[in-house]
């Protein structure tokens with residue numbers, strides 16, 4: 311939608327093809343229905359939140375930065391506000407207002423949208439694109455084609471990976487798409503017993519073959535299949551190219567205390583606890599539900615009293631408080647993933663224009679590209695900025 315607005319604003323007559331009954335359907339479910347449309351941070355912080363191919367975005371973010379995006383929304387009649395973590399939302403708290411705003415801009419420039427139509431094939435002649443064929447056989451001729459079909463996550467919103475097939479048809483390499491910003495399934499079945507328990511202020515770290523690939527403080531959640539919540543979703547963005555069987559994940563339940571301080575604290579609680587059961591002692595240090603099962607996780611009989619805990623057992627409890635180990639079996643499926651990792655290889659796309667390096671009149675924008683970011687409004691901003699640059703560049707090509 312943003313690409314079509316920029317193309318029209320720059321003097322050409324784009325046609326938007328959309329398989330759904332309306333354009334921008336995914337936006338309705340973003341930000342829990344409130345749409346966290348961007349992040350009001352500076353360029354460096356923005357790029358630090360893009361684990362895959364951040365440098366590809368310089369030109370796009372230069373053309374349409376988060377500040378520009380906020381101003382753009384206001385200009386088109388949708389006031390925005392900045393919340394915790396510089397996350398930007400419409401003042402109305404309604405994601406539908408973001409879709410409506412994009413649609414108003416399209417209406418202003420009289421951009422037609424062909425709804426209920428699915429682009430099936432690129433029509434090519436002598437290495438250039440001459441049009442697009444729909445699944446119903448209609449062929450539309452075009453001077454340029456822009457693929458902004460999204461990834462494979464939440465396919466019910468229309469993003470079913472069609473763009474990967476279209477890109478491959480034009481000779482593009484597609485990095486295998488995988489779910490990202492997605493919950494993780496664990497081998498440990500005790501997680502299911504803690505379903506709904508949220509841990510605030512813990513440190514989640516992940517090690518692959520001795521190398522730390524993730525280490526952050528924050529919040530996470532136990533679910534019926536394993537783990538979820540902000541830290542876990544973010545960790546899932548860092549699993550690219552990693553064999554899950556090589557991955558070791560740890561929860562530091564006492565990130566504010568060193569190992570020694572944790573052991574000293576436990577010793578104090580045990581000394582004061584005397585005849586109390588170990589799980590009761592642990593309730594002073596952990597949420598009650600976790601404290602109840604914690605002795606068994608540390609291989610300590612739950613019925614033991616504080617005074618019966620041996621120094622080896624105390625050490626095991628300390629080790630688990632500072633690094634509760636988890637084994638990740640798999641990510642949840644694309645149906646539950648907020649974004650897709652992988653996509654059109656950015657080495658074959660010009661970052662200054664979003665044009666294909668293989669086919670001169672083919673452009674890409676948004677999640678179909680192999681770029682992805684953490685939660686916080688970054689992914690939509692990437693879609694808006696790459697869309698703006700691709701739309702502008704397509705207009706310039708056609709008018710040149």
Ligand SMILES: Cc1cc2nc3c(=O)[nH]c(=O)nc-3n(C[C@H](O)[C@H](O)[C@H](O)COP(=O)(O)OP(=O)(O)OC[C@H]3O[C@@H](n4cnc5c(N)ncnc54)[C@H](O)[C@@H]3O)c2cc1C
Pocket residue numbers: 327328329330333334335336337339340341342345346347348427428429430458459460461463464467468469470471472473647648649675676677678686687688689690691693
């Ligand atoms: C639950 C959820 C919450 C999210 N929350 C946020 C958030 O708050 N902030 C944030 O920054 N990001 C969020 N995201 C991610 C964000 O929504 C996406 O990164 C963004 O929508 C990608 O934009 P896009 O235009 O590239 O693709 P999409 O939004 O997926 O749009 C692609 C469009 O192309 C259409 N299409 C696909 N194939 C064809 C075809 N062959 N022919 C015709 N039309 C086709 C689809 O129907 C769709 O309308 C969230 C995602 C999910 C799933």
